Amino acid sequence: MPNIDPNFVFPVLIGDIGGTNARFAILVDSYAEPKEFPILLTQDFETLEDAIQSVVLDHTSIQPRSAVIAIAGPVEGDEIPLTNCHWVVKPRQMMERFNLQDITVLNDFEAQALAVVSLDEKHLENIGGETSHPNGKRVVLGPGTGLGVAGLIRSRQTWVPVPGEGGHVDFGPRSERDLQIFPFIEKIDGRVSAEQLLCGRGLQHIYQAICQADAISPSLVTPAEITDAALDKSNAQAIETLELFAIYLGRLAGDLALIFMAQGGVYLSGGIPQRILSALRTGSFRAAFEDKAPHQSILKSIPIYVITHPRAAIAGLAAYARTPSRFDIHTDGRRWR
Incomplete structure (x- = not known):
């Protein structure tokens, strides 16, 4: 009705x-x-x-x-x-x-999708891609306490948010390094979901798995400690944790961009992307986003934005x-x- x-x-x-x-x-x-x-x-x-x-x-x-x-x-x-x-x-x-x-x-994340077409450009930090199509489909995802995902489509002169539970999709190893550390990622009912890696707890899970794979006793505990040590380059395992976090976020963002054909852009929301903006700009995040054969050219054209509005x-x-x-x-x- x-x-x-x-x-x-x-x-x-x-x-x-x-x-x-x-x-x-x-x-x-x-x-x-x-x-x-x-x-x-x-x-x-x-x-x-x-x-x-x-x-x-x-x-x-x-x-x-x-x-x-x-x-x-x-x-x-x-x-x-x-x-x-x-x-x-x-x-x-x-x-x-x-x-x-x-x-x-x-x-x-319906609310985050509404924000995507309500914020001024000053609250959007661009990370590569071409200019977004004004009426193009959009995706918003945000690692925080959990991992939220939503879409946004244009239909009959209105914006339609598409909420979902995309943060709980399966996530698997791809690189040789992934194959070394994924055995140490805790599984829930036999699987690893994207949210287990791409949220505050996810930083802890990745860091602890790296330490176990390398037979090193972990010295950091909280997501904030891990992030700080990565950003100030004071701990090698924390540095790798943040690099892998950015790569994994790029992979998932690329998958979602293809699912929605999000020519209006992909938007990262929440406190974590703002906090690690420098890590997202290093290139590995964008490279992981675009590494989707045979559709690299499509992904290269899609812009990514970090929402900086508090x-x-x-x-x-x-x-x-x-x-x-x-x-x-x-x-x-x-x-x-």
Whole structure:
């Protein structure tokens, strides 16, 4: 069935909820910039409602009438668990507690896809390729707490985000070095997924596998320690970890670009690509992206961008809340009134 009255009642509460961090803003009207609130750690709050009350509503006199929330996980049912967080989103309970007229819940990478066509060029760092086709299909992927993937296509003068769980596709060894270290990558139900390598934990998995393959005792523990040691060139295993991380990210990005024929570009979102931008510029990332025989020429033409906006998903959700008609988002089963 077609959506009825896609517009939102202002003010609109906007939320971007990941496995580790949650970001909130209030959009007062369709002309305003989002009023943003401090980023919070999901582990610090028992429930989503407690976080909203403490971080947002206790610090403003603005009373939201609608809410658009993006979460890290598939949206289904009246109680929606997050994939990498203990929170469970309960829209009907939220409506009653906060006196909201309606709530829409989207996938977090749907929000990232909305951001791709909502951000200024100053928030996009180009890594090779030709100029993006203005109406071309696009792919956004982001390694963070997990690995998110979404597509974006143009249809009948609107943008259509295509959410999915592409971060959980199989990922296998290709090079001689891969064959040395992959036996030490932990398998889940007999397989290695892309998310096991391309997220914060993935940096740890790659580093530990390198150390085991080389019979070296690991000296670094956290993703931040590994990244810092790689960037300041103080640890050989960390340097190789970051190089392989970039190569693996390039391989997956190239696969997704071919699946979507993403002539509008491939977009990397989240904190990790911003943090390792220098490593992505060394050439191995782009080379891995393009190394897709027999279609190297297609991949060479596709531009890649790193999204540098600190709250890209909030910007995407705000664009949707302002003008829902700009996007074709099916909200059946994902909007409560």
